Amino acid sequence: MSSNSSALPTPVKxxxxxxGEPAPGVAKVDPIMVIDDVSRTFGGLTAVNVxxxxxxxxxxxxxxxxxxxxxxxxxxxxxxxxxxxTGSWSFDGERLAGVPAYKVAQMGQxxxxxxxxxxxxxxxxxxxxxxxxxxQGEKILPSLFPFxxxxxxxxxxxxxxxxxxxxxxxxxxxxxxxxxxxxxRKLLEMARALMSEPTLVMLDEPMAGVNPALTExxxxxxxxxxxxxxxxxxxxxxxxxxxxxxxxxxxxxEGAVIAEGPxxxxxxxxxxxxxxxxxxxxxxxxxxTGRIEGDAAAAAAALFDNLHGDxxxxxxx
Amino acid sequence: xxWGSIFTNTAASMLSPATMAFALAALGLAVHFGFVGLLNFxxxxxxxxxxxxxxxxTLTFGFPWWGAMIAGILASVVFxxxxxxxxxxxxxxxxxxxxxxxxxxxRLLFTSQAWQPVxxxxxxxxxxxxxxxSVNPFPEGDYGFGPWQYTxxxxxxxxxxAIVLALCVLLLWRLVNSPWGRVIxxxxxxxxxxxxxxxxxxxxxxxxxxxxxxxxxxxxxIYVLPSSTNPGVFITSLTxxxxxxxxxxGAATVFGPLLGALIFWVLQAFLGSFLPALVNIGLLGDFxxxxxxxxxxxxxxxxxxxxxIFRPQxxxxxxxxxxxxx
Numbered sequence: 202m203s204s205n206s207s208a209l210p211t212p213v214k215x216x217x218x219x220x221g222e223p224a225p226g227v228a229k230v231d232p233i234m235v236i237d238d239v240s241r242t243f244g245g246l247t248a249v250n251v252x253x254x255x256x257x258x259x260x261x262x263x264x265x266x267x268x269x270x271x272x273x274x275x276x277x278x279x280x281x282x283x284x285x286x287t288g289s290w291s292f293d294g295e296r297l298a299g300v301p302a303y304k305v306a307q308m309g310q311x312x313x314x315x316x317x318x319x320x321x322x323x324x325x326x327x328x329x330x331x332x333x334x335x336x337q338g339e340k341i342l343p344s345l346f347p348f349x350x351x352x353x354x355x356x357x358x359x360x361x362x363x364x365x366x367x368x369x370x371x372x373x374x375x376x377x378x379x380x381x382x383x384x385x386r387k388l389l390e391m392a393r394a395l396m397s398e399p400t401l402v403m404l405d406e407p408m409a410g411v412n413p414a415l416t417e418x419x420x421x422x423x424x425x426x427x428x429x430x431x432x433x434x435x436x437x438x439x440x441x442x443x444x445x446x447x448x449x450x451x452x453x454x455e456g457a458v459i460a461e462g463p464x465x466x467x468x469x470x471x472x473x474x475x476x477x478x479x480x481x482x483x484x485x486x487x488x489x490t491g492r493i494e495g496d497a498a499a500a501a502a503a504l505f506d507n508l509h510g511d512x513x514x515x516x517x518x
Numbered sequence: 519x520x521w522g523s524i525f526t527n528t529a530a531s532m533l534s535p536a537t538m539a540f541a542l543a544a545l546g547l548a549v550h551f552g553f554v555g556l557l558n559f560x561x562x563x564x565x566x567x568x569x570x571x572x573x574x575x576t577l578t579f580g581f582p583w584w585g586a587m588i589a590g591i592l593a594s595v596v597f598x599x600x601x602x603x604x605x606x607x608x609x610x611x612x613x614x615x616x617x618x619x620x621x622x623x624x625r626l627l628f629t630s631q632a633w634q635p636v637x638x639x640x641x642x643x644x645x646x647x648x649x650x651x652s653v654n655p656f657p658e659g660d661y662g663f664g665p666w667q668y669t670x671x672x673x674x675x676x677x678x679x680a681i682v683l684a685l686c687v688l689l690l691w692r693l694v695n696s697p698w699g700r701v702i703x704x705x706x707x708x709x710x711x712x713x714x715x716x717x718x719x720x721x722x723x724x725x726x727x728x729x730x731x732x733x734x735x736x737x738x739x740i741y742v743l744p745s746s747t748n749p750g751v752f753i754t755s756l757t758x759x760x761x762x763x764x765x766x767x768g769a770a771t772v773f774g775p776l777l778g779a780l781i782f783w784v785l786q787a788f789l790g791s792f793l794p795a796l797v798n799i800g801l802l803g804d805f806x807x808x809x810x811x812x813x814x815x816x817x818x819x820x821x822x823x824x825x826x827i828f829r830p831q832x833x834x835x836x837x838x839x840x841x842x843x844x
Contacts, residue, residue, distance in 0.1 A: 306713070311715070314711070337697075394715075
């Protein structure tokens with residue numbers, strides 16, 4: 202499976218994922234994850250309050266929304282890194298309430314982090330090997346007897362090399378992860394996650410701080426995951442990427458799901474435009490905020506008045 | 519200046535039970551701090567628990583030497599578990615605070631008058647060597663050459679200490695070069711990342727706390743084996759001396775703690791003889807010999823600071839690691 206990033210084909214979108222009209226909480230044909238009435242508050246702030254959400258299996262789902270919409274919090278709740286105040290959620294039919302993060306990961310749901318967590322003072326190869334599941338040598342007593350785990354370790358190393366090859370990191374395998382660039386660390390984190398042979402891969406802002414060329418190869422890798430039968434859920438702000446690879450888009454705002462559907466339809470949804478994309482994408486930002494005098498369209502002028510006439514206006518959507 | 523006696527004292531310290539005890543305790547800290555990143559400032563507590571576990575089970579319960587050793591080891595395991603359950607889920611700094619407090623609690627409990635018949639209170643315990651000496655393979659007599667002169671009992675403690683130390687080094691070397699070691703090093707770097715890969719981080723930290731704690735407990739046993747145990751030995755300074763030895767040798771290494779303990783004791787012995795000698799020939803101004811002897815602790819503190827600033831990876835640490843110190 203080569204990741205020829207220069208000639209990235211237009212991805213084949215998976216369709217027919219939902220049952221009935223696309224609306225927040227719409228049922229899916231084959232959901233891998235189901236969330237019901239999950240809420241999480243931090244003091245007085247309701248970070249997440251999701252009535253019902255189903256993540257379709259075998260597809261790439263994007264989770265988008267403005268900053269503070271609760272995307273990462275929802276991620277943490279789903280992966281067991283945080284526990285909700287109310288609600289139930291299940292993965293592959295198994296309820297996850299009270300299941301610790303490491304067990305969730307063992308079930309086949311692996312995640313990456315918004316701020317990349319490469320294990321700096323481990324080599325790239327050790328980072329990769331750490332991802333593999335069910336290692337005999339990771340138990341304290343068998344670890345003392347190399348003949349019990351050496352064979353398995355060699356197999357893991359082989360698999361790690363293949364993945365590193367694919368992610369173009371093979372040459373760096375003996376370097377400390379700390380010596381990698383930011384983009385390479387993103388790749389390493391993703392490759393490491395794949396070592397656990399997951400069924401659901403959850404990527405928290407995989408493209409943040411990655412240059413355009415690397416973005417293309419990362420896109421290729423994410424699409425590869427789908428062709429290999431994995432389900433992908435990712436949080437992202439880059440709308441081009443979302444349009445390009447997502448089969449399904451879930452939009453969150455203020456902790457709730459406000460829309461979901463195929464990308465082309467969702468992007469036109471007025472609620473989404475209001476809450477996230479902004480109604481005046483075509484007007485220069487400087488003109489909108491009044492920093493520069495442009496040939497502001499009437500709409501921009503109206504918006505300018507709106508903004509400055511309503512300074513305290515928190516309610517303004 | 520009597521260079522002869524300075525040299526003899528310094529050379530003798532290279533092969534002493536105290537050096538081995540420090541090496542064992544530093545090895546325990548290497549597991550805790552160097553490989554898992556647990557900030558344990560209570561290694562003196564682990565040593566005390568091991569030493570008293572050995573002494574009390576011999577004197578009060580009449581255990582044979584090997585049973586008493588096992589009791590000392592079990593006591594360190596229990597101490598590690600008790601410390602670990604409430605603190606290992608918290609951030610590292612909390613563990614540091616709790617361990618330093620727990621070590622003091624242990625010392626004060628052994629100092630307390632309440633259990634005087636068992637613990638010996640401030641007088642400590644002695645006379646627990648009978649069973650250990652009864653299995654001494656060396657016949658009565660004097661052994662050694664040059665500065666290294668021992669009675670058969672001293673030699674037996676040294677040989678036994680060396681065997682225990684070698685076994686612990688081998689054990690640690692095996693552990694850190696296995697997939698288990700990979701996991702704990704991963705936890706040191708970022709425990710959430712390791713958790714996300716499906717490893718039970720709490721269990722690994724607990725295992726490591728126990729392994730290091732047992733090394734510390736064995737260090738305590740070897741420390742008191744030549745003569746007696748006294749709560750005044752297991753003070754917080756002891757913890758920081760062990761830390762100095764560890765950081766000197768290299769925290770994330772297997773042989774660093776050994777080298778560090780050796781250098782620490784050689785320096786201690788050298789300065790302990792050399793500084794008073796300087797006073798005698800009038801080179802240290804108004805210092806008395808006793809004051810000059812204490813000056814070495816000032817120098818230890820200074821040394822610790824210099825290591826942490828200029829060579830945080832220690833003598834045996836990997837140079838590459840220094841480049842990426844956070």
